[in-house]
Amino acid sequence: MCAKLASWKMKLLVSSCFLALLHLAAAYDPLDPNGNVTVKWDVMSWTSDGYIAMVTINNFQMFRHIGSPGWKLGWSWDKKEVIYGILGAQTAEQGDCSKFKETTIPHCCKKDPTVVDLLPSAPYNQQFTNCCKGGVVAAWGQDPSSSVSAFQVTVGLAGTSNKTVKLPRNFTLLGPGPGYTCGPAKVVPSSLFLTTDLRRKTQALMTWNVTCTFSQFLARKNPNCCVSFSSFYNDTITSCPNCACGCQNNSTCVKSDSKILSEAGINVPRKDNAPLLRCTRHMCAIRVHWHVKQNYMDYWRAKIAITNFNYRMNYSLWTLVIQHPSLNNVTQVFSFDSKPLAPYQPINDTWMFYGMKYYNDMLMQAGPSGNVQSEVLLRKDKNTFTFKEGWAFPRRVYFNGDECLLPPPDTYPYLPNSANRIFSTSSALGTSLLLLATIFL
Ligand SMILES: *[C@@H]1O[C@H](CO)[C@@H](O)[C@H](O)[C@H]1NC(C)=O
Ligand SMILES: *[C@@H]1O[C@H](CO)[C@@H](O)[C@H](O)[C@H]1NC(C)=O
Ligand SMILES: *[C@@H]1O[C@H](CO)[C@@H](O)[C@H](O)[C@H]1NC(C)=O
Ligand SMILES: *[C@@H]1O[C@H](CO)[C@@H](O)[C@H](O)[C@H]1NC(C)=O
Ligand SMILES: *[C@@H]1O[C@H](CO)[C@@H](O)[C@H](O)[C@H]1NC(C)=O
Ligand SMILES: *[C@@H]1O[C@H](CO)[C@@H](O)[C@H](O)[C@H]1NC(C)=O
Ligand SMILES: *[C@@H]1O[C@H](CO)[C@@H](O)[C@H](O)[C@H]1NC(C)=O
Ligand SMILES: *[C@@H]1O[C@H](CO)[C@@H](O)[C@H](O)[C@H]1NC(C)=O
Ligand SMILES: *[C@@H]1O[C@H](CO)[C@@H](O)[C@H](O)[C@H]1NC(C)=O
Ligand SMILES: *[C@@H]1O[C@H](CO)[C@@H](O)[C@H](O)[C@H]1NC(C)=O
Numbered sequence: 105m106c107a108k109l110a111s112w113k114m115k116l117l118v119s120s121c122f123l124a125l126l127h128l129a130a131a132y133d134p135l136d137p138n139g140n141v142t143v144k145w146d147v148m149s150w151t152s153d154g155y156i157a158m159v160t161i162n163n164f165q166m167f168r169h170i171g172s173p174g175w176k177l178g179w180s181w182d183k184k185e186v187i188y189g190i191l192g193a194q195t196a197e198q199g200d201c202s203k204f205k206e207t208t209i210p211h212c213c214k215k216d217p218t219v220v221d222l223l224p225s226a227p228y229n230q231q232f233t234n235c236c237k238g239g240v241v242a243a244w245g246q247d248p249s250s251s252v253s254a255f256q257v258t259v260g261l262a263g264t265s266n267k268t269v270k271l272p273r274n275f276t277l278l279g280p281g282p283g284y285t286c287g288p289a290k291v292v293p294s295s296l297f298l299t300t301d302l303r304r305k306t307q308a309l310m311t312w313n314v315t316c317t318f319s320q321f322l323a324r325k326n327p328n329c330c331v332s333f334s335s336f337y338n339d340t341i342t343s344c345p346n347c348a349c350g351c352q353n354n355s356t357c358v359k360s361d362s363k364i365l366s367e368a369g370i371n372v373p374r375k376d377n378a379p380l381l382r383c384t385r386h387m388c389a390i391r392v393h394w395h396v397k398q399n400y401m402d403y404w405r406a407k408i409a410i411t412n413f414n415y416r417m418n419y420s421l422w423t424l425v426i427q428h429p430s431l432n433n434v435t436q437v438f439s440f441d442s443k444p445l446a447p448y449q450p451i452n453d454t455w456m457f458y459g460m461k462y463y464n465d466m467l468m469q470a471g472p473s474g475n476v477q478s479e480v481l482l483r484k485d486k487n488t489f490t491f492k493e494g495w496a497f498p499r500r501v502y503f504n505g506d507e508c509l510l511p512p513p514d515t516y517p518y519l520p521n522s523a524n525r526i527f528s529t530s531s532a533l534g535t536s537l538l539l540l541a542t543i544f545l
Pocket of ligand 9: 432451452453
């Protein structure tokens with residue numbers, strides 16, 4: 105039995121080291137091995153000197169959405185192509201169009217255009233299907249219908265047939281920060297489209313795809329979130345590791361009682377998305393707390409709390425992903441929406457949680473409302489379940505697709521040796537511990 109228990113801890117240590125190595129080596133996420141963003145270009149018609157293409161951005165990542173201020177898609181033209189017009193998006197810069205003497209000046213003459221989505225308030229005649237969401241694209245696992253963004257480009261000075269057209273190169277995707285690496289454009293079988301009356305199929309004249317994958321290692325030097333633990337059977341609160349999210353520069357953090365916080369405009373997000381963090385020992389924007397709350401005959405209960413420490417960010421469409429052996433059979437989740445990753449991935453112990461629409465789907469800026477909470481009721485698997493050796497704590501935690509730093513396994517709250525008696529007492533201790541944990545930094 106002991107050997108069995110020791111081995112999961114070893115596995116945890118080994119796999120986290122392995123994971124770090126993987127992050128260095130390539131963009132591969134064990135909880136979302138096929139996750140990618142695909143950019144598809146469908147040539148819908150040829151023009152006298154180019155083509156009109158529909159560009160579709162599909163977020164095929166299970167739990168990583170592209171949040172505000174949205175995606176930025178860039179590429180380099182292979183020859184002298186220009187963008188005459190664009191619907192449902194715009195380029196960040198027009199570039200030098202001075203050689204166009206005709207009445208119609210192109211929308212963009214840059215060799216390496218960068219395209220951004222329009223806002224929902226865009227005029228109707230500039231819109232396009234699936235456009236104008238400020239570049240925000242939901243995670244596929246959370247809301248497949250919102251996991252797509254699209255625009256239409258009219259390209260000139262380009263090839264006018266599938267033999268002469270040159271594919272754009274060097275695609276880049278910001279979503280909204282760095283972290284994505286895009287492969288080369290590849291010609292794929294032409295897309296088929298169903299007409300609105302569903303009675304006829306049409307076909308793109310030519311289609312090419314670009315696949316972009318995310319790597320947390322490329323996205324940021326430090327994690328963005330950390331995890332803390334507590335339990336009803338031990339009054340130790342295992343807080344987030346010190347400097348979990350980096351302490352190189354804490355001259356900019358704000359104490360929770362600072363006068364600055366009552367100044368107007370303090371919460372306004374910056375263009376560069378720079379956070380304004382509350383001063384903590386972990387210096388993370390997000391902390392996830394897992395409290396082992398209660399023990400029943402066939403079930404056990406855990407409480408999950410997510411706290412925002414960034415005064416400049418409301419997280420909309422947030423997601424939380426937790427891996428734990430008992431999550432192969434969540435019995436009930438209170439006050440969050442949730443689903444297993446299992447139907448989509450070769451993983452059966454991982455669950456995705458997200459806010460309920462209009463109730464807690466927005467994680468508010470740091471402060472009194474800057475937290476969301478839920479409880480999960482888990483079924484005990486007689487063969488594996490135990491409170492010993494920190495087994496009841498998650499193996500991996502992701503917030504918005506970013507992996508959160510866990511405390512070292514040997515600091516988890518341990519089950520005291522004389523545990524049996526405690527198990528029959530109520531969870532009053534646990535509840536007061538959680539209160540403590542909420543104010544504990
Ligand atoms: C991108 O993700 C989709 C959906 O999971 C998958 O079908 C496709 O194979 C992936 N593409 C690549 C190149 O991994
Ligand atoms: C191209 O991208 C689309 C999604 O936009 C996807 O359905 C299709 O499978 C991709 N084709 C290839 C060959 O990867
Ligand atoms: C190019 O178009 C011709 C017809 O115009 C078609 O026969 C051919 O299969 C197309 N090639 C590709 C790669 O789409
Ligand atoms: C694409 O990037 C490579 C390496 O960064 C560069 O050598 C090449 O010139 C670029 N191609 C275009 C068309 O900009
Ligand atoms: C960061 O804060 C910690 C504790 O609040 C302090 O000990 C340390 O000197 C600070 N570091 C910097 C670079 O300000
Ligand atoms: C810390 O941040 C401040 C303001 O952003 C900057 O002026 C300073 O140079 C930074 N210090 C270090 C050590 O990075
Ligand atoms: C967060 O949302 C609230 C309510 O909509 C708003 O008052 C506040 O300014 C927002 N904060 C940020 C940082 O966007
Ligand atoms: C999951 O729960 C069902 C009953 O809800 C039970 O029959 C099944 O054995 C459980 N599976 C595992 C792997 O615990
Ligand atoms: C879950 O996956 C593991 C490893 O892939 C496998 O050994 C185990 O039997 C699976 N459990 C269930 C309930 O499917
Ligand atoms: C509580 O857990 C800690 C480890 O985090 C351990 O050192 C301590 O002995 C435990 N308390 C009891 C009463 O077992």
